[in-house]
Amino acid sequence: MSIAAKFEIEYLQYLDQDGKEVGKELPEFAKDLDHMVELYKLMVSTRVFDAKSIALQRTGKLGTYASCLGHEAAHVGIGSAMRREDSLAVSYREYGAQLYRGVKPREVYMYWGGDERGNDFADAPKHDFAWCVPIATQCLHAAGSALAFKIRKEPRVAVCTIGDGGSSKGDFYGAINIAGAQNLPLVAVIVNNQWAISVPRRIQSGANTLAQKGLAAGLFCIQVDGNDIIAVRKAMEDALERARSGQGGSVIEAVTYRLGDHTTADDARRYRGEQEVKDAWDRDPVPRLRKWLEAKGKWDEAKEEAWKAECDDWMDKEVDAYLETKTQPATAMFDYLYAELPADLVAQRDFVASLDRQS
Amino acid sequence: MAQITLIEAVTQALAYEMAHDESVVVLGEDVGVNGGVFRATQGLQEKFGEWRVLDTPLDETTIAGVTVGLAVQGMKPVAEAQFEGFIYPMMEQIACHAARLRNRTRGRMTVPAVWRAPWGGGIRAPEHHSEANEHLFTNIPGLRVVMPSSPARAYGLLLAAIRDPDPVMFFEPKRIYRQYKEEVPDDGEALPLDVCFVLRDGTDVTLVTWGAQVKECLEAADELAQKGISAEVIDVATLTPLDFDTIAESVTKTGRCVIVHEAPKTAGYGAEIAARLSEECLYSLLAPVERVTGFDTHIPLFRLEMKYLPSVERIVEAAQRTLAAS
Numbered sequence: 001m002s003i004a005a006k007f008e009i010e011y012l013q014y015l016d017q018d019g020k021e022v023g024k025e026l027p028e029f030a031k032d033l034d035h036m037v038e039l040y041k042l043m044v045s046t047r048v049f050d051a052k053s054i055a056l057q058r059t060g061k062l063g064t065y066a067s068c069l070g071h072e073a074a075h076v077g078i079g080s081a082m083r084r085e086d087s088l089a090v091s092y093r094e095y096g097a098q099l100y101r102g103v104k105p106r107e108v109y110m111y112w113g114g115d116e117r118g119n120d121f122a123d124a125p126k127h128d129f130a131w132c133v134p135i136a137t138q139c140l141h142a143a144g145s146a147l148a149f150k151i152r153k154e155p156r157v158a159v160c161t162i163g164d165g166g167s168s169k170g171d172f173y174g175a176i177n178i179a180g181a182q183n184l185p186l187v188a189v190i191v192n193n194q195w196a197i198s199v200p201r202r203i204q205s206g207a208n209t210l211a212q213k214g215l216a217a218g219l220f221c222i223q224v225d226g227n228d229i230i231a232v233r234k235a236m237e238d239a240l241e242r243a244r245s246g247q248g249g250s251v252i253e254a255v256t257y258r259l260g261d262h263t264t265a266d267d268a269r270r271y272r273g274e275q276e277v278k279d280a281w282d283r284d285p286v287p288r289l290r291k292w293l294e295a296k297g298k299w300d301e302a303k304e305e306a307w308k309a310e311c312d313d314w315m316d317k318e319v320d321a322y323l324e325t326k327t328q329p330a331t332a333m334f335d336y337l338y339a340e341l342p343a344d345l346v347a348q349r350d351f352v353a354s355l356d357r358q359s
Numbered sequence: 360m361a362q363i364t365l366i367e368a369v370t371q372a373l374a375y376e377m378a379h380d381e382s383v384v385v386l387g388e389d390v391g392v393n394g395g396v397f398r399a400t401q402g403l404q405e406k407f408g409e410w411r412v413l414d415t416p417l418d419e420t421t422i423a424g425v426t427v428g429l430a431v432q433g434m435k436p437v438a439e440a441q442f443e444g445f446i447y448p449m450m451e452q453i454a455c456h457a458a459r460l461r462n463r464t465r466g467r468m469t470v471p472a473v474w475r476a477p478w479g480g481g482i483r484a485p486e487h488h489s490e491a492n493e494h495l496f497t498n499i500p501g502l503r504v505v506m507p508s509s510p511a512r513a514y515g516l517l518l519a520a521i522r523d524p525d526p527v528m529f530f531e532p533k534r535i536y537r538q539y540k541e542e543v544p545d546d547g548e549a550l551p552l553d554v555c556f557v558l559r560d561g562t563d564v565t566l567v568t569w570g571a572q573v574k575e576c577l578e579a580a581d582e583l584a585q586k587g588i589s590a591e592v593i594d595v596a597t598l599t600p601l602d603f604d605t606i607a608e609s610v611t612k613t614g615r616c617v618i619v620h621e622a623p624k625t626a627g628y629g630a631e632i633a634a635r636l637s638e639e640c641l642y643s644l645l646a647p648v649e650r651v652t653g654f655d656t657h658i659p660l661f662r663l664e665m666k667y668l669p670s671v672e673r674i675v676e677a678a679q680r681t682l683a684a685s
Contacts, residue, residue: 087432120465127432130464134455137424141456144428144436151384151410151434158428170448174421181416336462337501339469339524342553342600 009209012235013225017283019291027234033298039080039229040289040299041307043072046096047286048311049105050260052319056109057264061323065112066093070227070259073285074191075161076100077232077254081240082159087145089129089138089160094191097161101128105318106325113322116332136166139175139188146184146249157185157243165196167213168204176251180218185243187236188214188251191226193258198271214251226254227285257283330356362540368510369399369475369531372517373437375547377407380435383521386413387422387439396441397477397536423449423474427456430472435521440476443530444487449474450495457526458501473520473527478506479571479621481534481668483661491570491622491653496528497599497631503527503552504598508535508573512596514543515550522549532571552597555605561591564615564678567606567632569595572619572669579674590678598628606632607640614645615681619669624652646684649677 014030016022030036050069056062068075075096082088088101095108102124111118111131119130127145132138142160149156162172167190179186190210194201207213214221220242224231232254239250257280261268268277293299334341334349341349363371377383385400391414394401404412415422419440426438440446457470480489496504505520505527507513513531520527558573559580566576573594580590591609595601610616616636618629633648651669658667 089428116463117465119463120467126467129431130460130468132456134451137452137456140421140424140452141428141431143421144425144430145432146428147413147425148429148432148434170418170420171424174416174418174424177418178416178421178425182413332465333462336464336466338461338600344600344603 007212007215009211009221009223011223011225012231013228014230014234015228015288015292017227017288019288019295021292026230027237029233029237030230033293033296036289037293037298039076039233040293042076042080042096042100043229043286043289044307045311045314046072046076046099048308049095049099049108049315052315053109053112054264056319057112062109062113064263064265066263067260068093068095070257070280070284071191071193072096073229073289074226074232074254074256077229078159078161078189078236081233081236082157084125086157086159086240087125087127087129087142089142089145089158090131091135091138091162091166092131092133094161098124098128101125105315106322109319109322110325115325115328116336117325117328136162136169136171138162139172142188143175143178143184143186146179146186147182150182150184155244157187157240159187159189161189161191163196164190164192164194164201164204164210165199167210173213173217176214176217176219176249179249183246183248186249187239187243188249189236190251190253191256192253193256195258195262195268195272197262197266209253211251211253217251218248220248220250222250223253223255226256227283227288229285229289256285259284329353361542363510363543364537364540365507365510365513365531366397366399366536368514368543369517370401370403371543371545372514372521373400373403374406375545376518376521377403377411379547382433383435383437384411384413384429385437385439386415386426388415388417388441390414390439395439397533399439399475399531419445419448420452423452424456426472426474427452427460427470430457430470430526431460431468435471437473437475437521440474442488442490443476443478443492444490446476446492453496453502453526453528454499458499461525462501469524470526471524473517473529475529475531477533477536478530479532479534480658480664481571483664486660489658489661489664491620491658493528493530493598494622494626494628497628501525502599504530505552506530506532506570506596506598508532508570508594508596510541510543512550512556512594515548516552516596518547519549519552523552527552530570534571535574538574553600553602554597555602556594556596557591557605557609558594559590559592561589561613563589563613564617564681565591565593565606565609565613566617566619566674566678567593567595568619569598570621572621575669575671575674576619578671579678582671582675583678586679588678588682603635603639607636610636610640611643614643614685615678616644617649617651617674617677617681619651619674621653621668623655624650625655627652646681649681651677
């Protein structure tokens with residue numbers, strides 16, 4: 001028998017679910033414990049931010065919101081590995097990555113609170129994409145970004161994140177396919193949280209791993225424990241380095257679990273069992289890293305309480321800033337449609353302006 | 360000065376802009392070595408290299424989405440949809456992203472991209488190669504929908520489309536790709552994207568059209584002239600945003616209007632123009648507005664396609680009906 005192709009997918013993990021090292025030598029960044037504390041703190045602040053968002057929604061101060069509960073290691077791992085000049089194209093719940101890159105909580109609140117200005121990042125890189133609700137379409141924006149970097153010979157990488165469900169879409173495959181064909185600096189991260197609203201991972205694909213989808217495109221592929229930030233960060237660093245140095249793109253599957261509902265409009269109890277969720281909480285990424293840092297003597301209960309209090313203050317200020325933001329004039333719906341308002345739309349805009357004056 | 364066809368004018372505009380703006384890139388299926396199946400990109404890869412004239416994988420969705428990414432990151436991509444009938448997989452990227460990124464990011468991200476597509480029927484092509492579906496795009500806010508009808512307008516409008524800071528659909532009527540030649544100076548002069556072109560002055564009836572039907576309308580105007588009827592012919596050229604003023608001014612003068620287009624009648628773009636006339640020019644109208652269009656059927660395979668497309672005869676009859684009405 002002759003073999004035309006053969007493959008295997010590596011699974012990467014450094015910390016087990018109890019925060020114990022599995023025996024693999026830690027990467028360089030993880031030996032810098034102060035840096036690891038910073039990453040942990042962002043995971044905690046992301047969780048505090050998320051809880052605040054849900055509270056805002058439950059009290060009628062936010063529209064539908066997509067929670068990131070349980071994804072903190074994956075998201076912070078992705079964001080913290082990137083350089084500012086790299087470009088990030090997310091779906092709609094990757095706040096941990098975005099907060100690291102300078103997106104403000106108030107901007108997230110504004111977006112889910114019905115105000116387009118949330119997408120006009122003040123401090124985050126201007127070349128980072130806005131939230132992308134249509135599934136998987138952002139992967140092609142990242143591929144196009146990677147193509148622009150390649151054409152201009154810039155040492156930059158385009159990163160996109162996508163869910164397990166999103167990896168079923170042609171846009172995802174189109175993005176990794178052109179990245180392989182043109183050797184583009186693209187890193188596609190499948191944040192596999194097991195559920196696409198109510199549809200479980202097994203219904204999305206018959207493949208053993210979602211990472212292996214990248215093999216068909218000619219990309220480097222790896223599956224990592226998405227609740228182990230060291231594994232996510234390490235896979236990201238390697239993928240970014242390969243892409244930046246012209247060695248091609250990657251698909252990383254970060255295996256995690258959506259501990260919350262799909263969005264605040266969803267009730268996950270309708271379609272998944274209590275035991276499964278309970279088991280998933282045992283793999284929660286936040287206490288895992290905390291235990292590891294505590295064992296290293298870098299974290300303790302007092303620090304935890306102090307940091308959470310700081311996060312509460314931070315989020316309170318962000319919520320205040322959000323709630324104090326006045327609604328845009330209704331004419332704003334016209335003012336960013338084209339670079340200049342076409343003459344044919346002036347009458348419609350004037351009419352809307354008159355409605356605003358009456359109200 | 361050389362005389363060139365409409366498709367050669369497309370090539371000339373692409374080459375001019377690529378030579379003068381290195382952020383302009385061309386991408387699509389077969390646009391590279393082959394120069395496009397209609398030869399619109401002939402010679403461009405040789406001249407500008409394979410990173411500025413890119414053959415892509417055979418996936419329209421990929422072409423459309425990558426175009427958005429390129430444009431957001433500062434390039435000016437000109438993507439080719441090989442045929443209008445293959446453009447449907449591109450529509451999500453165009454409608455959900457290209458047309459709304461500026462708006463949804465309050466101007467932070469813009470998509471200065473052009474999607475070119477050979478458009479319409481009449482060349483005895485296989486199935487799915489003859490569609491006219493501009494009306495599916497004219498209803499999308501944030502887009503410009505442009506259709507040239509002569510070599511000079513193809514050159515000037517395509518330059519304008521590439522330079523425009525917003526996304527533009529540039530539909531090329533392939534039936535007249537090589538219909539005639541005219542002198543088109545390669546001077547880099549763009550035409551405005553916010554005007555309709557009055558191609559022939561007249562006083563009795565206004566023929567409003569775009570794309571390949573401009574030819575039939577001009578011929579109909581000749582025939583009508585022989586019957587003593589003076590027809591004004593307007594090439595809309597940029598369908599959205601529309602220069603309705605030029606149409607309104609003409610119809611106010613003539614009191615009669617025939618709208619001619621290749622796409623199906625119901626909810627075609629002619630319906631929009633007719634509605635605007637009834638809203639804004641009703642008291643100037645001397646006769647009901649007529650529409651001469653494709654039928655509410657699929658364009659037939661090529662043995663019957665000329666029965667589907669608006670003919671000079673149908674346009675002349677419609678114009679005569681408007682005159683008979685008053």
